[in-house]
Amino acid sequence: MNLMTVFFLQAPAAGPDGSMMWIMLIAMFAIMYFFMIRPQNKKQKEIANFRKSLQVNQKVITAGGIHGIIKEINDNDVVLEIASNVKSILTRIPFLPLLLMQTVVRLLNKQM
Numbered sequence: 001m002n003l004m005t006v007f008f009l010q011a012p013a014a015g016p017d018g019s020m021m022w023i024m025l026i027a028m029f030a031i032m033y034f035f036m037i038r039p040q041n042k043k044q045k046e047i048a049n050f051r052k053s054l055q056v057n058q059k060v061i062t063a064g065g066i067h068g069i070i071k072e073i074n075d076n077d078v079v080l081e082i083a084s085n086v087k088s089i090l091t092r093i094p095f096l097p098l099l100l101m102q103t104v105v106r107l108l109n110k111q112m
Helices: 003-009 018-052 098-111
Strands: 059-062 067-073 077-083 086-091
Touching: none
Parallel strands: none
Antiparallel strands: 059 067, 067 077, 077 086
């Protein structure tokens, strides 16, 4: 027997088990769900609850940065008083909680 026949007669090396690949794949999806998808859904629910709880004479900040006081609430839009006798009609979507925006401003001021 020469060296080539000995080399080809050896048993093939055992590869990784297929079930281990599936376990790792499921683990990756579970990690993605708990660290990315679940917190995003929770945040969306909080914002939706805030939009439902808008009240007249509440101070708000729009997503565009406009500060104002809510004067009237309809089904799909809100009348926002920006200054005395200056009113603007906006959809309900762009409102952020004032407390959230104040927290962001404080964090930005600390970094500067």
